[in-house]
């Protein structure tokens with residue numbers, strides 16, 4: 001980006017988009033108390049779908065042709081930032097259902113698959129999720145052991161995935177398995193398929209109002225029409241989904257920090273110790289300043305990453321209109337696509353790495369500002385602290401993102417993982 005472009009950098013939104021964000025804000029307010037209750041009782045918040053469905057958030061970035069609102073990725077990021085203020089738990093539902101659930105279909109599914117799944121998902125009739133991680137293949141999904149083979153007119157999947165967000169309530173998941181030739185392919189699996197089983201993962205440290213599942217494929221039958229994208233290209237599909245996942249986590253992390261700041265400002269302006277308000281103490285102000293720096297720096301990284309992801313999206317959508325076998329063109333190393341993809345990948349990784357580290361630090365500081373009043377899960381800052389532990393691990397653990405960021409700059413031959 002040149003300096004001339006930078007000086008015109010603008011992330012202004014239209015009145016229509018503002019109206020949408022106000023509705024998202026309304027839905028967040030409507031579920032706030034219930035979300036706290038569900039979190040404390042460790043049960044799935046069953047108001048998310050009806051309340052956010054009413055305002056279209058369940059299909060915010062999905063094309064109008066497939067039942068979504070058709071908003072751009074930046075508007076979706078603004079909405080996730082707002083949702084993040086209610087906590088990573090609530091935001092994780094949207095990451096799983098929309099970012100890595102539906103957006104991967106929007107990018108890679110054929111028209112028939114999109115018609116079959118997206119309108120249902122965007123309206124909340126069907127919940128979606130993303131099943132990549134296995135007990136022995138986390139940061140290195142290429143070492144997965146879930147297998148598929150073609151039997152008659154179907155694929156048969158065998159293996160196990162875990163930590164699948166929304167896995168206990170999903171109607172369909174995208175998943176990834178190795179074929180007899182060792183190449184990984186992507187599939188859409190209906191959860192009522194023969195041989196599919198999902199079991200809730202218990203005793204989590206945080207993210208208590210959404211559920212994660214261990215998912216087993218026991219000779220699970222998947223019809224051939226549910227192959228997602230080109231055979232053997234599953235890992236690049238998964239990695240492209242993770243760009244959207246990381247962006248969603250980073251956007252939500254900005255919201256988490258904003259709520260930590262608001263809570264800390266409110267509390268420090270009413271709590272007195274040693275004869276004056278906490279807000280008058282320089283060491284407390286240092287915590288607040290650090291939160292503000294975290295918010296401001298992360299927010300711009302998220303907006304830049306969203307803009308880069310939008311350019312990638314626009315390029316591919318344009319190609320889809322013009323080139324019938326567009327996936328084959330991308331597989332033949334389309335240079336423009338590669339350059340846009342790498343940029344979106346790098347900026348999403350930078351935003352996720354920075355914003356999640358900042359959010360974890362921010363939540364820790366917020367609990368410190370509250371002292372013992374921030375130590376019970378009834379306090380918002382306590383929940384932010386517990387939930388922010390997960391965000392530095394999932395959607396690419398932060399160590400692995402550092403390696404990715406460096407190797408994208410150095411070139412593939414320096415890949416350290």
Ligand SMILES: Cc1cc2nc3c(=O)[nH]c(=O)nc-3n(C[C@H](O)[C@H](O)[C@H](O)COP(=O)(O)OP(=O)(O)OC[C@H]3O[C@@H](n4cnc5c(N)ncnc54)[C@H](O)[C@@H]3O)c2cc1C
Pocket residue numbers: 096129130131132133135137138139140162163164165166207212390393394395396397398399400403416417
């Ligand atoms: C709450 C939660 C929700 C999740 N939701 C989903 C979901 O919806 N779908 C899904 O598929 N998965 C999901 N995951 C899984 C998540 O993506 C993985 O946990 C993550 O990719 C890390 O894998 P791992 O846990 O196996 O850790 P490992 O890969 O075993 O890593 C352990 C540690 O080693 C570090 N490490 C690994 N490789 C290297 C290296 N080369 N150099 C330096 N350090 C390294 C990691 O950074 C980490 O700190 C979720 C996880 C959690 C905790």
